Amino acid sequence: xxxxxxxxxxxxxxxxxxxxxxxxxxxxxxxxxxxxxxxxxxxxxxxxxxxxxxxxxxxxxxxxxxxxxxxxxxxxxxxxxxxxxxxxxxxxxxxxxxxxxxxxxxxxxxxxxxxxxxxxxxxxxxxxxxxxxxxxxxxxxxxxxxxxxxxxxxxxxxxxxxxxxxxxxxxxxxxxxxxxxxxxxxxxxxxxxxxxxxxxxxxxxxxxxxxxxxxxxxxxxxxxxxxxxxxxxxxxxxxxxxxxxxxxxxxxxxxxxxxxxxxxxxxxxxxxxxx
Numbered sequence: 664x665x666x667x668x669x670x671x672x673x674x675x676x677x678x679x680x681x682x683x684x685x686x687x688x689x690x691x692x693x694x695x696x697x698x699x700x701x702x703x704x705x706x707x708x709x710x711x712x713x714x715x716x717x718x719x720x721x722x723x724x725x726x727x728x729x730x731x732x733x734x735x736x737x738x739x740x741x742x743x744x745x746x747x748x749x750x751x752x753x754x755x756x757x758x759x760x761x762x763x764x765x766x767x768x769x770x771x772x773x774x775x776x777x778x779x780x781x782x783x784x785x786x787x788x789x790x791x792x793x794x795x796x797x798x799x800x801x802x803x804x805x806x807x808x809x810x811x812x813x814x815x816x817x818x819x820x821x822x823x824x825x826x827x828x829x830x831x832x833x834x835x836x837x838x839x840x841x842x843x844x845x846x847x848x849x850x851x852x853x854x855x856x857x858x859x860x861x862x863x864x865x866x867x868x869x870x871x872x873x874x875x876x877x878x879x880x881x882x883x884x885x886x887x888x889x890x891x892x893x894x895x896x897x898x899x900x901x902x903x904x905x906x907x908x909x910x911x912x913x914x915x916x917x918x919x920x921x922x923x924x925x926x927x928x929x930x931x932x933x934x935x936x937x938x
Contacts, residue, residue, distance in 0.1 A: 664713075664805055664814075664815055664816065664817065664874075664875040665712045665713070665815075665816040665817070665872060665873065665874060665875065666798075666816070666817050666819070666833075666872070666873040666875055666891070667705075667816060667817070667818045667819065667870050667871070667872055667873075668819050668821070668826050668829065668830060668865075668870060668871040668873075669701070669729070669730075669733075669818060669819065669820045669821070669865075669868065669869075669870040670820075670821070670822060670823050670826060670865035670866065670867060670868060670869055670870070671690070671694070671698075671721075671723075671725040671726045671728070671729040671820060671821070671822060671867065671868070672690045672691075672693075672694030672695060672696075672697040672698040672701075672725065672728070672729050672867050672868050673690065673691050673693050673694035673697060673867040673868075674688040674689060674690055674691060674694055674725045675688050675689055675690075675691055675914075675915070675916050676688035676770075677691075677694075677867065678691060678914045680772055680773050681770055681771065681772060681773070682765040682768050682769055682770065682771055682772075682773065682775065682777065683762070683769070683770070684761075684762045684763045684764045684765040684766075684769055684780075684781070684822075684824075685723070685761055685762065685764045685765075685769065686769050686770055687723055687724045687725075688724075688725055689724055689725065689728075689916050689917065690724075690725055690728050690729070690916075690917050691913065691914050691915060691916060691917060692908055692912050692913050692914075692915060692916075692917045692918070693905075693907050693908065693913040693914065694725070694728075694729075694867060694868075694917065695728070695732075695917045696905060696908075696913075697729075697867055697868040697902060697905065698728060698729040698732040698733075698868060699732050699736075700868070700901040700902055700905055701729070701732070701733065701868045701870070701901050702732040702733045702735065702736035702737075703736055703901070704900065704901035705733055705736065705737070705816070705818070706736040706737060706739070706740040709740055712814070712815075712816045713814035713815040713816055714737060714740070714741065714746070714752075714815060714816065715733065715734075715737045715752060715815075715816045715817070715818050716752070716815045716816065716817065717752075717755075717801060717817045717818070718730055718733060718734060718752060718753075718754050718755070718817070718818045718819075718820070719754075719755045719756075719757050719760065719793075719797060719817075719818070719819045719820070720754060720755070720756055720757070720760065720819070720820040720821065721756070721757065721758075721760035721761050721762065721820070721821045721822060721825070722756040722757065722758055722760075722761065723761055723762065723822075725822075726760070726820045726821055726822065727754070727756060727820075729820050729868065730754050730818070730820040731754060733818060733820070734752050734753075734754050737752050738751070738752060755797070757793055757797065759789040759790070759792050759793040759796075760789075760793060760819070760820075760821040760822075760825060760829075761789075761821075761822070761825065762821070762822035762823075762824055762825055763780060763781050763786055763822075763824040763825060764780065764781040765777045765780045765781070766779045766780055766781070767779050768780060783828065783860055786824065786825055786828040787828045787831060787832060789825070789828070790825060790828040790829040790831070790832040791832045793829065793832075794829070794832045794833055794836060798817070798819075798833065799836075801817055802837065802875060802889050802891075803889075805875055805877050805889050806877050806878070806888045806889045823864075823865040826863075826865055826871070827860070827861050827862055827863065830845075830862050830863060830871065831862060833873075833891065834862075834891065837889060837890075837891045838890065838891040838892070841891060841892065841893050842862065844893070845862040845863060845893060845896075846862060848896075863896045863897065864896070864897050865897055866897055866899055868899070868901070868902065869897040869898060869899050870895070870897075870898050871893065871895065871896050871897065871898070872893070872894050872895040872898060873891050873892065873893055873894065874891070874892045874894050875889055875890070875891055876889065876890045876892070877889055878890050
């Protein structure tokens with residue numbers, strides 16, 4: 664099984680350089696294109712990572728919109744393959760996956776003082792609650808053999824800061840050696856230099872990929888367990904060649920009626936001939 668920790672697409676507040684913890688900042692036009700690219704990327708990898716069987720997201724609009732793009736692409740892929748045995752993918756929105764609450768600094772410029780912001784301890788508690796309630800049962804089903812379809816994927820779409828807390832919670836429970844490896848990693852590998860509280864960096868729609876393997880019981884271990892290995896950090900292959908729509912459109916709030924750069928390269932619909 665594969666586990667993907669994904670950051671949402673670009674937002675209006677990202678472009679403006681504002682703290683948008685629990686503010687419901689919408690995706691920009693460019694952010695929507697990023698999400699669609701990511702969704703197509705996951706669907707195209709189905710032969711190696713399997714279908715997405717579970718997807719969770721923060722309940723904030725930017726995460727929900729990004730996650731929904733993934734759901735839509737998975738449904739299309741399943742329909743094309745005629746996969747009637749695979750249950751319909753349902754997006755589960757979880758409050759615990761919200762971004763750090765900057766409280767009095769919400770909506771203010773990056774770098775503004777935020778002494779009353781949510782602490783890392785509070786964020787870690789939220790992340791741990793999510794692992795225990797949602798991810799834990801899925802990972803434990805792999806180790807117990809209840810989930811026989813191991814060529815599947817689980818996706819979590821959230822925000823950069825809470826994803827770091829979530830990653831710490833996951834690795835502390837299932838792979839502490841991986842946490843040590845990431846903490847000692849060079850900046851070029853996706854770690855955040857000089858910031859001990861951060862294990863990895865997430866660009867917009869960047870994802871961290873973990874490989875989940877079942878480890879059978881042995882003389883050393885009384886029961887079977889799972890092994891998690893981080894195989895990619897801040898993966899952005901899906902964004903290669905993506906250009907921002909000009910004229911300020913790309914950085915503005917997404918408008919479904921507005922044409923984007925990608926739409927200009929799509930073949931025009933053929934007009935029906937009238938005899």
